[in-house]
Amino acid sequence: MAKNKYLFPLILVTSLFFLWAFLHNINSILIPHLKKALELTDTQSSYIDVAVYTAYFIIAIPAGLFVHKYSYKKGIILGLILFATGAFLFIPAANAQSYTFFLVAIFISASGATFLETVANPYVSILGDKETSTQRLNFAQSFNGAGALLAPIIGGQLILSGIEHTPAELKHMSAAQLAAYLQTEANTVKLPYMVIGVVVIVLILLFIFTHIPAVKEDDEAVESHSPGADFSIRVFKNSHLKWAVIAEFCYVGSQVCVGSFFIRYAKFVAGIAEKEAAFLFGFIAMGGFMVGRFAGTFIMKYIDPAKLLSLYAVINILLLIIALTTKGHVALYSLLAVPFFMSIMFPTIFALGIKGLGEETKIASSFLVMSIIGGGVAPWFMGQISDRTGSIQMAYIVPLICFLFILYFGLKGHKIVKRPI
Template structure:
């Protein structure tokens, strides 16, 4: 039997634009962690309160998950993308008045609106990418798009470190926040340009090109919430993004406190390097899945991160700092693997299920403030708290990821 092509020529222009969305939200998500540090030093925000930056970003995913899915279903993928880009740009432009007001709460509002755009893009872009061709190669297209998300996660910290953290605070809040507002004006202009360009792209009709209906002619026999593996996938995704958000939020604090001669700017570059490890982990993990079942590999990586957290908490200098960076290597496959395992055997329920699993990203809003309370006392010991998250993911991989008829 002839293998289905990854992408046909008629879908190439649309796929290029959709894949660029993965790059854009990769930049924005990782930039939030550098803003976290800037707000601590310029606006005198505590570690616990700075965790509210992640609350604003990831909380938007919980708010927008279902509305974005409903909008996409009613108005189509293309309009869903344009809505997401518009919210992204509006939030970015709001950084200017937030900086002028010197208000942490105003910045959080701007981040929330920007992140509503990211949530919309993420809800739409995954099924959009999958729909641009044969269903048999849909996972390959999503993985290829997610590679550019990893590239964005590398660019974000490099750009943010150079512009946001490189400038030593002057004591004048207006001057100290200037790099932030000008960077986000530039981002807003880029996103607006992408939105306008995408509005002129003609999206070919998206028809099912699968060889057979996965759900069967009779459709799924059970309701969505009767599928235990889907429910546990949403729970596992909550804890996965909770661990991710918390790990990234206090990365720079850990580096500056426990590594000699480390500055905010240098720590930002190491954070960027840890994103290279995330990209490498995704490549290695994808290769290993040819030989190891995805749920087993997920459990192995979760177990590895439990060990990394224990090493980090011991403050063994560079050994612990390397373990901190390696968290990204092992968390690399978690989001897409949990997503994929949760959608197995759901048939016509897949679209709704995607919205709920995306809503699990709210874990990144809930957990960083909690970890921040511990970090205010001891940054190193705060890295013991994500062990709870990785234990849940390990349990999902070993026990609750298998669909039951």
Template sequence: MANAPLNADAAEMGSVHQTGNFRFALMALTSLFFMWGFLTCLNDILIPYLKNMFELSYTQAMLVQFCFFGAYFIVSIPAGSLVGKIGYQKGIVTGLAIACAGCLLFYPSASYASYWMFLSAFFVLASGITILQVAANPYVSALGPAETASSRLTMTQAFNALGTTVAPFFGSYLILSNQPHEAASSAAESSIAAVHQASTVQVPYLMLAGALCVLAIIFFILKLPVLGISEQKTKQQKGTGSAWKYPHLVLGAVGIFVYVGAEVGIGSFLINFLTQPDIGGFTESQAAKYIAYYFGGAMVGRFIGALVMQKIAAGKVLAFNATCAVLLVAVAMLSEGTTAMWALLLVGLCNSIMFPTIFSLALTDLKQHTSQGSGVLCLAIVGGAIVPLLQGMLADTFGIQLAFVLPLVCYAFIAYYGLVGSKAKRPEAA
């Protein structure tokens, strides 16, 4: 699952590196990466769950991702300003507290069996995760020598991928396995069943709220360096020009938009896709476990890609992965059975290096505009809100299988960006 890049101020504040023994602090920070990967992946479990419970169309069900990833777009910039005022550590505590509140909101949402309350809970939860990402990414970089910052971030982000791999088993066992399999015979029974069905999410999210609360207490009492509080910059320090003058950045922002949209869109539809009789014929609980292959492939591919890109240009590796993704999605659309199933699951392996590679290519040669460019790319994560919603509309009209044409087009653009767009001519004076 994609991590939000650092915002403008946070990227610059991360250039201050501390010396000392921060092993326990880094272990605690690593748990944050695991938690927000875990929480984000649970959306893919809850989408079919809520779709069945409230008898939603695919478009309506995709409002889950619209509210969740829409929070990145709305909260990202205010989160950066907040962290700049209170620092990394207090920012992490704030993010954990808000995420905890979001988890707690699932309890009344389930009690009242209200879809709109669930959507509000998703937005609050994602707002907390956004603040966490803005604060935790640069904090990991700052807690130690500059020369090992990349290895620390790689390690912590690997645990983010681990969270997305473990979450499907948790959701399958505690949520989807408790769904009723028989339809209600009356409106009254349907209402009672909806409340009972909704209640099965209460215990899991209370458990998650408890874990987030414990983490918030730990980070509140930890004695860590006070980092991340920014100072007002003068006009001379800010420089002139704009990152928007760089075509490769603008195309990179589109690349981030379509990548996050495609990754989230495929993950959101996987369970419904695998439960189709002509694909896997699984129950939803069984299908949920296969999501681990999708995100687990991304985790494995991240390490493979890091080695490959030491020998081969990043743009070429990006284009290769995106082309493979296009072919795999096409196979999933045009075939049936295990061929279609495994073709779609293998797209996760192709996803592995896309986000960080697009991000790094887009920021190349921006010089004094790097911070602004980082902020632009951060906002582009809103693709995770827009693309799945459009895919839901296609699924309602043409069916799930044909709706994957939208992620296919997204990956085609990413292949173009790797080969051509990332090499777009830089402005002579910016």
């Protein structure tokens, strides 16, 4: 009976993993769509990702402090309110055809997602038996994989119109025709984001009227703190947290790198057309990512999480070496296999990073969520290498280096050691 009291709250919190994955992965649709609807340059359209990662970096610490002062439940509700607000703001942004307005809406939704991720990851890990915390978090993260798979499919059907005019055709339109076409394109985001907003409001009501257990963190191996103690960077006296932040930074960077440049890589090594490459990545790579989350949860019943993390890091290093040194379908499918072995990395690093932190768990969670900024840094280095060498294939050395850091964390960095800072 004691365990059953956690079941419905756990189901509700697990739904949040799908929600923020949907936010991240719908960007692959929004970027080309808003580029067309608002006549943006490629650089301007990339600000969509910048808005998301900046929100995570800026809001993570305030989110952790808010949750520490109040509660997990209030943090979730505030996050959902921000998420819904951002979704509904897409409607006036589309009416105004204002890219700045869109970016503000995206930033607000991403701020809400930051609250949700800051809360949900540690809450799931402590909502139940301590011995199965990593397994439980990986199971919840499996629904993150489902969101990653479904977002581009649903977004592509509901947002993309399929109408693509050449620059010459646009030039031959009258001012009225062009304005009507662009407004029609901008309007396609209204219905999907209104639906998202309504769904999130339903979740808000469920959380308000559901008893969410105020579970206390395990204070094992943690010094007691008096009320009002400083929970800021002092948390980094825990060496395993420092390495977890580095590892998470590298993981998110590698994940974004592998996906962001895949279509160009497929053309470079195997002459695959962009539509076919997008299909391969969506259904093979992201499908493998989702399956890998569920498979990893099962495998962790028999293999220690840190050992499995190390094994998967080694496999990805080997796959990327093949992807860097061969051509054709061997190189292509080696890279497509990488997301399966990335699947357990974020939740496993997260769970190992907050292990034994007690009351410091909330602020530690904020630092780990902030590390998502790696997704905005690592791809820049890939772009630099590609531009300087003329080889997008050579640029894949960046995620390979990232996996080396993850391997170190799995082998040694995750071990709990307290050091002065």
